[in-house]
Amino acid sequence: MNDVRRTAAIGAAGAVAVAAYAWWAVGLPAFSAAASAGVLGAGAAAVAAGARLRARRPSGPAPATGAAGVVPWFVLAGALAALQLVAYLGQPRAEHPTLSYLANVALDTQAARAAAFVAWLAAAVDLARR
Amino acid sequence: MTRELILAGYAAAATAAVALEAAAWRSGPPATLGATLSAVLRRRPARFLLLAGWLWLGWHIFVRVDWR
Numbered sequence: 001m002n003d004v005r006r007t008a009a010i011g012a013a014g015a016v017a018v019a020a021y022a023w024w025a026v027g028l029p030a031f032s033a034a035a036s037a038g039v040l041g042a043g044a045a046a047v048a049a050g051a052r053l054r055a056r057r058p059s060g061p062a063p064a065t066g067a068a069g070v071v072p073w074f075v076l077a078g079a080l081a082a083l084q085l086v087a088y089l090g091q092p093r094a095e096h097p098t099l100s101y102l103a104n105v106a107l108d109t110q111a112a113r114a115a116a117f118v119a120w121l122a123a124a125v126d127l128a129r130r
Numbered sequence: 131m132t133r134e135l136i137l138a139g140y141a142a143a144a145t146a147a148v149a150l151e152a153a154a155w156r157s158g159p160p161a162t163l164g165a166t167l168s169a170v171l172r173r174r175p176a177r178f179l180l181l182a183g184w185l186w187l188g189w190h191i192f193v194r195v196d197w198r
Contacts, residue, residue, distance in 0.1 A: 030196035065169040069161030083139045
């Protein structure tokens with residue numbers, strides 16, 4: 001088996017393992033210590049994997065990102081946070097939906113929750129490698 | 131009515147995010163979301179807060195909800 005095929009096989013096996021773990025982890029009883037350990041342990045492992053990728057990256061000057069470039073994103077994040085706060089302070093929840101309320105409505109099957117869990121882990125790797 | 135207003139606000143925020151990203155890819159400014167995150171994550175306290183917040187978000191969504 002050449003290197004490319006071996007790498008692809010390892011990647012596929014890893015993806016299957018992560019998907020299986022996600023399916024198991026989101027099926028654990030809510031509010032339980034096992035669920036906390038299963039979710040936070042995987043998240044910490046994803047952050048560690050991202051940090052390892054970051055350490056392997058050749059060091060060099062970081063690309064310059066001017067204030068004018070990032071300010072619109074901060075304004076948008078602030079507006080979203082304010083809207084989220086207004087929703088959070090209102091009742092009943094169905095009339096004042098927060099983002100996590102909407103996420104729970106969307107993720108009402110184990111398959112959807114497992115897919116979201118994998119996406120959350122992938123985003124953790126990506127954030128930590130930056 | 132409140133529900134519709136809040137949902138419209140979320141939709142507007144999502145549309146604005148797509149528009150910002152598209153503008154960044156065309157010529158910029160603004161920076162892309164990825165470049166903005168990279169700039170923020172170069173500062174150690176922000177890095178710690180963002181990663182801790184991300185872990186909290188996962189715990190909040192996947193542990194603190196009885197979805198069945």
